[in-house]
Amino acid sequence: MMEAPRAWEGWSRGALWVLCDYPVLTMGRRLVARTMGWVVIQYHPVTGPTEDHELHHVKQCMLWGPFIIIAYPLASLWAYLKGGDAYSDNWFEKAARRAAGQEV
Numbered sequence: 001m002m003e004a005p006r007a008w009e010g011w012s013r014g015a016l017w018v019l020c021d022y023p024v025l026t027m028g029r030r031l032v033a034r035t036m037g038w039v040v041i042q043y044h045p046v047t048g049p050t051e052d053h054e055l056h057h058v059k060q061c062m063l064w065g066p067f068i069i070i071a072y073p074l075a076s077l078w079a080y081l082k083g084g085d086a087y088s089d090n091w092f093e094k095a096a097r098r099a100a101g102q103e104v
Helices: 048-081 091-099
Strands: 007-012 015-020 033-036 039-042
C-alpha cells in the first residue's frame, strides 16, 4: 500500500504554506512551489527570493480573483505564440521574478 505524502501546514506572511514531500513535474520542469489563491504548496521548503516570488503570486491571485484561472494559461499561450517560453516568458512569472528581485 502506498503511503500518503506528509504535509506541513502553517501561516506565514499572509499565506498558508503546505509542504508536500513528493516531486511534481509540469511543462517538463520540476516544481519548487505552486500557488493557488492564498495557499502555497511547496515541494521542498522555500525561503528568500523564492518565498517572495510565491507571495507575489498570492497577490496576483487576490488581484485577479477567479480570472487568474483563465489569464495565467492565456499569458503562457501568448508567450509561446510570440516565440518565447510558455513558463519563463509568462507575464505573471516575469512580474513575480521582478518583485522577488530575481533575474527576469
